[in-house]
Amino acid sequence: MSHHSHCGLHCLKIEHITVRASGQTLVEDVSLHAHCGEITALIGRNGAGKSTLFKAILGEIPHTGEVVFTGHNGIPSKRRPKIGYVPQSLNIDDGNPASVLDMAVAYTSRWPAFLPVPHRIRARLKKHFARFDAADLLDKQAGRLSGGEWQRVLLAIATHPHPDMLVLDEPVSGVDTAGLAKFYDLLEQLRGEDMVILIISHDLSFVRTHADRVVLLDGKVLAKGAPTDVFASEAFLKAFPGGGER
Amino acid sequence: MSDWLQYEFMRTALWAVLLLVPLLSLLGTLVVNNKMSFFSDALGHSALTGVAIGVIAGVSEYRLVMVLFGVVFALCMNRIRRSRLASTDTVIGVFSSVGVALGLTLLSARGNLANYQSLLVGDILSVSTSELWVLAAALAVTALVWVVCFNGFFAVSISPSVAKSKGFPTALYDNLFVVLVAVIVMLAIRWVGLLLINAMLILPAAASRNVARSMRSYHLLSLIFGLFAGVLGLWLSYYNGVATGPTIILVLAAVFFGTFALRKK
Numbered sequence: 001m002s003h004h005s006h007c008g009l010h011c012l013k014i015e016h017i018t019v020r021a022s023g024q025t026l027v028e029d030v031s032l033h034a035h036c037g038e039i040t041a042l043i044g045r046n047g048a049g050k051s052t053l054f055k056a057i058l059g060e061i062p063h064t065g066e067v068v069f070t071g072h073n074g075i076p077s078k079r080r081p082k083i084g085y086v087p088q089s090l091n092i093d094d095g096n097p098a099s100v101l102d103m104a105v106a107y108t109s110r111w112p113a114f115l116p117v118p119h120r121i122r123a124r125l126k127k128h129f130a131r132f133d134a135a136d137l138l139d140k141q142a143g144r145l146s147g148g149e150w151q152r153v154l155l156a157i158a159t160h161p162h163p164d165m166l167v168l169d170e171p172v173s174g175v176d177t178a179g180l181a182k183f184y185d186l187l188e189q190l191r192g193e194d195m196v197i198l199i200i201s202h203d204l205s206f207v208r209t210h211a212d213r214v215v216l217l218d219g220k221v222l223a224k225g226a227p228t229d230v231f232a233s234e235a236f237l238k239a240f241p242g243g244g245e246r
Numbered sequence: 247m248s249d250w251l252q253y254e255f256m257r258t259a260l261w262a263v264l265l266l267v268p269l270l271s272l273l274g275t276l277v278v279n280n281k282m283s284f285f286s287d288a289l290g291h292s293a294l295t296g297v298a299i300g301v302i303a304g305v306s307e308y309r310l311v312m313v314l315f316g317v318v319f320a321l322c323m324n325r326i327r328r329s330r331l332a333s334t335d336t337v338i339g340v341f342s343s344v345g346v347a348l349g350l351t352l353l354s355a356r357g358n359l360a361n362y363q364s365l366l367v368g369d370i371l372s373v374s375t376s377e378l379w380v381l382a383a384a385l386a387v388t389a390l391v392w393v394v395c396f397n398g399f400f401a402v403s404i405s406p407s408v409a410k411s412k413g414f415p416t417a418l419y420d421n422l423f424v425v426l427v428a429v430i431v432m433l434a435i436r437w438v439g440l441l442l443i444n445a446m447l448i449l450p451a452a453a454s455r456n457v458a459r460s461m462r463s464y465h466l467l468s469l470i471f472g473l474f475a476g477v478l479g480l481w482l483s484y485y486n487g488v489a490t491g492p493t494i495i496l497v498l499a500a501v502f503f504g505t506f507a508l509r510k511k
Contacts, residue, residue, distance in 0.1 A: 060410050085411035090404050096279060097458035103404065106397040107412050114275075114396050114461045141459055157408070167411070 010036045010072045012165055012196045017065035019056050026052045028220040039197045041211035048218045050200045054169055084158030086168040094143040100153050101138040108160045132156040148179030168199040250484045255371055262373040263476040265381040269388055271472035273427055274451035275465055280403045287444040288342035289428055292319045293435045294349025313432040320428035368439030370490045399423050442491050449498035456505035471501050
């Protein structure tokens with residue numbers, strides 16, 4: 001992959017991450033490197049520990065091992081990396097009065113979201129959201145968005161401010177084919193913008209065509225490398241019998 | 247029409263309503279959004295135990311003990327709520343029952359349970375002028391916390407993971423919110439009563455939620471509904487010679503059902 005000499009934090013290094021909870025080992029000794037300018041896909045059956053690993057990377061749950069960001073020179077970064085996270089779901093029901101703008105203001109600015117939003121903040125968000133074809137969604141109620149709309153809104157929030165690492169947790173459920181194509185297209189664009197992209201995906205055809213690296217997880221790493229190599233591995237054929245074909 | 251305000255105690259009560267109702271309406275917005283109405287209800291019930299501990303310890307200012315107890319009780323409940331080890335609903339129900347049973351047992355041991363009846367229903371007409379200052383200070387502090395911390399409270403309630411990724415100290419916000427609710431509920435219980443405090447907390451927000459379409463309108467309408475019901479309830483209770491707190495709640499309930507009919511599609 002090409003090198004982005006201007007990017008600040010080039011590589012996410014996950015070293016020997018282990019997560020234990022109530023006597024069970026959910027993730028065992030997982031190490032992987034994900035690079036800026038690449039899409040790294042995490043695949044595996046349900047319950048393989050993919051989301052758990054993400055939570056450990058985000059620092060949300062106790063774990064052992066290390067998560068470090070390094071620059072090109074391989075020296076660990078001192079500043080806290082900016083992380084954009086696209087979750088699987090949110091706790092927001094359709095009776096929740098919050099608008100998309102309220103959410104965006106709360107997550108991306110210091111302005112109290114319950115007060116009238118100043119023009120400059122609104123304009124800034126509108127411009128950013130336009131890129132994700134979501135500018136018109138700002139005044140919609142968040143709890144009433146469709147699957148595809150949600151996805152674009154969450155991606156817009158995750159990428160503002162520009163993150164060092166974009167982490168997506170199976171962000172494609174309940175989205176139609178057209179919406180999916182649009183979403184993958186946006187990811188392709190973001191790949192070129194100095195960020196590490198890490199995605200949990202069940203969409204193996206997406207992984208095959210778009211990912212630069214693939215990690216097959218089942219508690220521990222079963223296989224990792226280029227998609228063609230991982231898809232040809234014995235572990236993959238065992239985990240997805242008959243899967244991965246196009 | 248304004249002869250109800252010729253009495254000093256009614257003017258004080260009006261001030262109390264004008265301070266207390268916005269305070270509870272503000273907190274109520276996020277209590278309702280976070281689906282924590284059962285949580286705050288249990289908190290109100292635990293006031294009985296708080297008072298009992300204060301009385302038994304012989305502390306003259308038992309309200310301080312109540313507030314401290316409420317904070318500890320809320321933090322414990324929140325911990326279990328967050329752990330997802332057991333059904334949240336059930337755990338809060340258990341906490342609530344213990345709060346009531348323990349309080350009643352301890353108070354009855356002193357043999358004068360009837361003395362604490364006012365705790366159940368409260369009396370907003372009993373507010374003294376000096377207590378108005380306490381209410382004003384509580385409102386000012388809460389409003390300030392809201393301006394500084396609302397984004398954090400809101401962000402954590404929608405998605406702790408996204409909040410964490412954006413650098414919000416999620417556990418801090420989560421606990422700060424329940425501590426704030428605990429302190430205000432315990433302060434207000436003397437005037438509103440533990441049977442009605444939760445209604446006063448959630449009804450303005452619940453009514454507002456029926457029609458609001460953004461956080462701004464949600465807050466604004468909660469305040470308007472709360473103040474409208476507070477003043478109208480006080481006025482109605484004066485002319486009908488009935489208890490003020492329950493009258494305010496009935497007006498709020500009417501507003502709730504009215505807005506429910508107008509509910510956005």
